[in-house]
Amino acid sequence: MAIERTFSILKPDATKRNLTGRINTCLEEAGLRIIAQKRIQMSTAQAEQFYGVHRERGFFHELVTFMTSGPVVVQVLEGEDAIAAYRNIMGATNPAQAAAGTIRAQFAESIEANSVHGSDSAENAATEIAYFFAGTEIVG
């Protein structure tokens, strides 16, 4: 176990329903510290590059449309084993399969509008953080 940083997004379905405070409480109660945070409107180009790994998937276009449909909150989270810890409290991609008590089980509307994003590896966490934040915006 080590102190890690991971990248998080509170997605448009969460900002739209005014859930950012409740989700942040879940993060903080799980021991994750929000060491950078800003509310942005993602551009189509940003969303396409961010989700580039899914470019060939049938849901890619809809996903980009959804992620640009309203404001998002991008965050850097820090804590013990933060990457796995956040994936655990997020729950499965499909809220119907997410464990009880997870963020997606509590808040997600659908497999697409599933309230949160969290990095899935240390390498992706570093890339995703650098994509949205300057070093000076991260205060650990």
Ligand code: ADP
């Ligand atoms: P996760 O966010 O759990 O890491 P993925 O990386 O597989 O999941 O997918 C990225 C995002 O794409 C998901 O969070 C969700 O918003 C959307 N998505 C994934 N699978 C589907 C699907 N079958 N239909 C529609 N949207 C999907």
Ligand code: MG
């Ligand atoms: Mg993913």
